[in-house]
Amino acid sequence: MIRQTLPRPTVSLVGLGPMGRPMAGILLARYGPVIVWNRSAGKSEALESRGAVVALTPAEAATEVTLTVLPDLPQVEGLLAGPDGLLAGWSAKRISAPVLVVHGTVSPIAIADFAQRMKTQHGVQVVDAPLSGGTVGAETGTLSIMIGGETDVVERLRPVFALLGTTIRHLGPSGSGAMAKACNQIVVAATVAAVSESMLLARTAGLDLDVVRGILQGGLAHSEVLKQKGDKWITEDFSPGGSATNQLKDLRFVAEAAEALHLTLPTTTEVTRLFTQMVADGDGALDHTGVYLTIAKGRNERP
Secondary structure, eight states, X not given: OOOOOOOOOOEEEEOOSTTHHHHHHHHHHHTOOOEEEOSSHHHHHTTGGXXXXXXXXXXTTOOSEEEEOOSSHHXXXXXXXXXXXXXXXXXXXXXXXXXXXXXXOOOHHHHHHHHHXXXXXXXXXXXXXXXXXXXXXXXXXXXXXXXESOHHHHHHHHHHHHHHEEEEEEEESTTHHHHHHHHHHHHHHHHHHHHHHHHHHHHHTTOOHHHHHHHHHTSTTOOHHHHHHHHHHHHTOOOSSSBHHHHHHHHHHHHHHHHXXXXXXXXXXXXXXXXXXXXXXXXXTSBGGGHHHHHHHGGGTOO
């Protein structure tokens, strides 16, 4: 018996920031030509020499599968309407059942509602597929991808996701991927805050922070946060990376989800307070590890 395989869907990627650009590079190397679009055209053009087809508008980037790597859901929704929007592009190209993948970290509540509206009103299948693994994972194709959406749609996307990540999990219906990412962000934010306190205590006590980091990494306190970002505490260089503003945004999504489920999360509440203070102090653009500075500033302000 000859096994028939479905043709590979056309793919585009919208949003060429710190995560989107290396993901586009991985797809170009492993999948073949993809269409790319970014609000700042220079980032798209930089991929042209690697085989990318540069779209001038979101409408031109409308394909059977459109991946968006944007900060939040309003940026995704902003791509849809008007003659240059994705909806017009899908219609002009006669793509009857397009798939819109939301890779950004968004509200689990909002993305479930958005997915329902897009399917009912426009026939667009929305899949929430937030990412974990940072820019290192994006560059090496070793991301963790948490997925919410209809099973048959997710299975169609699995070959694409397999090029971008090594841990790919379908959690359930729309919103499930975003909920899993909320769980992930609780641990990330709390770990960043805990390591900051640990390093502040070690520095104040006169310990060698590089030695302390090695000890932590050699035991139960080992974490990917320490592995990827340990130097930031040692050098006290918290130059922009994964921003505190985005970390606070994610924590607010956690609070929204917890409220909807009638849960109280005391550790997350305190960590959210720290990041709220960091952003209020004007340090929101710093890497989230810069919460160390917020904790250090407050050490003499409490009884």
